[in-house]
Amino acid sequence: MSRVALSLLSLLAALLFTEVASAHGERNQEPFLRMRSAHFFDVTWSKTKLAVNEEIVVEGKFRLFKDWPVNLPKPNVVFLGNGTPGPVFARVESWINGQPAIQSMALKRDRDYTFKTVLKARIPGRHHVHPMLNVDGAGPLLGPGDWVEVSGRAADFKLPVTTLDGTHIENLEHWATGRVKAWHAIWLVIALAWLGYWIRRPLLIPRYVALREGNEKALVSHTDLAVGAGLIVVVVALVVGGFVYTEAEYPRTIPLQGGRAVVEATPKSDAPVTVIVDRATYDVPGRSMKIAATITNGGQHSIQFGEFATSNLRFINRAVPAAVAHVDPRYPKELLPRNGLKVADTTPLAPGETRKVELEMTDAAWETERLTSLINDPDNRVGGLLFCYDDRDERLVANVSGSIVPVFMDVASAQMRMTH
Amino acid sequence: MSAQLQEGSVTTIYGKRWSVEMADLSRTLDRLAVAIIFIAITAAFHLHYVLTVGDWDFWVDWKDRQYWVTLAPIILIFFPAAVQNVLWSNFRLPIGGTLCVAALTIGVWISRTFGFELWSYFPLSLVWPATMIAGGLILDAVLLLTGNWFFTAVIGGMAFGLVFYPVNWPIMAPYRLPMEIMNSLVSVGDYIGYAYTRTATPEYLRFIERGTLRTFGGHSAVVSAFFSGFVCILTYMVWWWIGGALSRVVTIPNRLKFAMGMPEEKVVRAEQQA
Numbered sequence A: 001m002s003r004v005a006l007s008l009l010s011l012l013a014a015l016l017f018t019e020v021a022s023a024h025g026e027r028n029q030e031p032f033l034r035m036r037s038a039h040f041f042d043v044t045w046s047k048t049k050l051a052v053n054e055e056i057v058v059e060g061k062f063r064l065f066k067d068w069p070v071n072l073p074k075p076n077v078v079f080l081g082n083g084t085p086g087p088v089f090a091r092v093e094s095w096i097n098g099q100p101a102i103q104s105m106a107l108k109r110d111r112d113y114t115f116k117t118v119l120k121a122r123i124p125g126r127h128h129v130h131p132m133l134n135v136d137g138a139g140p141l142l143g144p145g146d147w148v149e150v151s152g153r154a155a156d157f158k159l160p161v162t163t164l165d166g167t168h169i170e171n172l173e174h175w176a177t178g179r180v181k182a183w184h185a186i187w188l189v190i191a192l193a194w195l196g197y198w199i200r201r202p203l204l205i206p207r208y209v210a211l212r213e214g215n216e217k218a219l220v221s222h223t224d225l226a227v228g229a230g231l232i233v234v235v236v237a238l239v240v241g242g243f244v245y246t247e248a249e250y251p252r253t254i255p256l257q258g259g260r261a262v263v264e265a266t267p268k269s270d271a272p273v274t275v276i277v278d279r280a281t282y283d284v285p286g287r288s289m290k291i292a293a294t295i296t297n298g299g300q301h302s303i304q305f306g307e308f309a310t311s312n313l314r315f316i317n318r319a320v321p322a323a324v325a326h327v328d329p330r331y332p333k334e335l336l337p338r339n340g341l342k343v344a345d346t347t348p349l350a351p352g353e354t355r356k357v358e359l360e361m362t363d364a365a366w367e368t369e370r371l372t373s374l375i376n377d378p379d380n381r382v383g384g385l386l387f388c389y390d391d392r393d394e395r396l397v398a399n400v401s402g403s404i405v406p407v408f409m410d411v412a413s414a415q416m417r418m419t420h
Numbered sequence B: 001m002s003a004q005l006q007e008g009s010v011t012t013i014y015g016k017r018w019s020v021e022m023a024d025l026s027r028t029l030d031r032l033a034v035a036i037i038f039i040a041i042t043a044a045f046h047l048h049y050v051l052t053v054g055d056w057d058f059w060v061d062w063k064d065r066q067y068w069v070t071l072a073p074i075i076l077i078f079f080p081a082a083v084q085n086v087l088w089s090n091f092r093l094p095i096g097g098t099l100c101v102a103a104l105t106i107g108v109w110i111s112r113t114f115g116f117e118l119w120s121y122f123p124l125s126l127v128w129p130a131t132m133i134a135g136g137l138i139l140d141a142v143l144l145l146t147g148n149w150f151f152t153a154v155i156g157g158m159a160f161g162l163v164f165y166p167v168n169w170p171i172m173a174p175y176r177l178p179m180e181i182m183n184s185l186v187s188v189g190d191y192i193g194y195a196y197t198r199t200a201t202p203e204y205l206r207f208i209e210r211g212t213l214r215t216f217g218g219h220s221a222v223v224s225a226f227f228s229g230f231v232c233i234l235t236y237m238v239w240w241w242i243g244g245a246l247s248r249v250v251t252i253p254n255r256l257k258f259a260m261g262m263p264e265e266k267v268v269r270a271e272q273q274a
């Protein structure tokens, strides 16, 4: 009983999960998941309008965060999915660091990977398309989403392939479905004939009464026994015949392929920037995140702090031209908080220099993206990537993570209270 | 109908005399009962199947040679065994197995067509159901010929497990053709499962044969089918018994009656009548 209840619950959970991933519900995921698991960056969508049968390429990079939450399983089994409302696109190709991502693979934390997914439009409509990583035990980790409009007719969609034995499959949607229906029909006809053979007779009460009175012979005749024996012969002949015929028809088949792929991470940058978070606060009424950090420039060139990225939000420091230049004008506006990143001291950080820096991000996006529920988590840590640009416009990506302290009163009202 | 001899307003059914009105009434009852039983079995068996075999039957890239071949028959035999007992022991009808699997087949096709194809956009080539009718027919024929639940369990149960893979092979073989995609070897079924995104069912969730069983020339379906057959024998016995237990009207001695001071003898007689 409890098993059934459990199964029903998990079915319900699966339905809800599908909902979260597909129906633009990415904000429903817990902040710790979005801030400290997979950080997607440089994501592009090759187009935002296309017709059925046309392809769109979604590509970019992701870093699996160093400060991975302890309650999440490590990314030992990862699959590159796509956060779309179910199969509205057919995934024709997907790659991680140039390796085919048709199978799941083990990835490393604190490392970067490039990804590329080719999707073929199938169902018309306006779909929100995200890159997505499925991590075994941790569920779907969504990248940024953009709206893609698909026009045309679903009935025109075709997915042709050619197999290794030279069979050309016109359209995988309908491949061999005629056989499926034919065999099901054959068996169903035999089943219904057998049921009809018995059901046409007086059925329940007369048979029950006759059996109680010991008149078994009237219920099952010699003809019935012969028909039963004939049925076995027909069934066995059909099963064996069908099998042998199919083996001759398709002599070269393979089992399902369930191996795991192996993929190397992108090499690490040799000019690291280290960020040690001294104190991070979130001002609840002011919707303002402040991170006081000690930053060391381990490279050969002076750097500026151009962007703070977390939970697919990009806080751009408009005082740094390289950071502004790095924003694709087609990038979804709702993922670029208007107020961006503010850094009080704008002088570049010299090579080898260590300085205390205050990063400030004040924006309603914290609220609208539902990241503020962070303060309800038992593991109250903030995480993100700091994009630094050196004097040659080279980009260095640093991990930022630390404990976060909420501030429940805004400064003005606190001062008011003190004067009273 | 050979069992029925017309004789004025009286008719003989299975060697017993019935008034024509009563015979007609009983026939109406039969028709109602068949409809209700069929719908009830379709609903119950389908729910059971979805919650247990579930993904293995939903997707073409889950139907593997090891887990699917082993598990599906073992779970499928529950309902046929139980219903066979009810229909054979009470009515000498050898149709319990076929009735269940035919009802399930219809239920599964309704759910695949409406739930998977039309509602969720999955193509039939990804979500076609397995056929299991051959197993049900064999169970019924063996029960009819042996008239014995034990032999039906041993012969029919084993056959039920063994027949599942070969009977589905004509449907499945085209989906096991090899193809090359992104410089990798996959089967057509793998690629269909890959192409049509299941957001909440990523590749690694597939509970399938990941390494080769090192017996029978590596063809694990043979090992799996025999193992499944053995377990089917046992599950058949258990569910035959459950079917019998469920079809009996059971009363429990009512302790409250004793407590209220009703004489024990009278209570026992009342319960025997029930």
Ligand SMILES: [Cu+2]
Binding pocket: A022, A023, A024, A025, A026, A128, A129, A130, A145
């Ligand atoms: Cu979305």
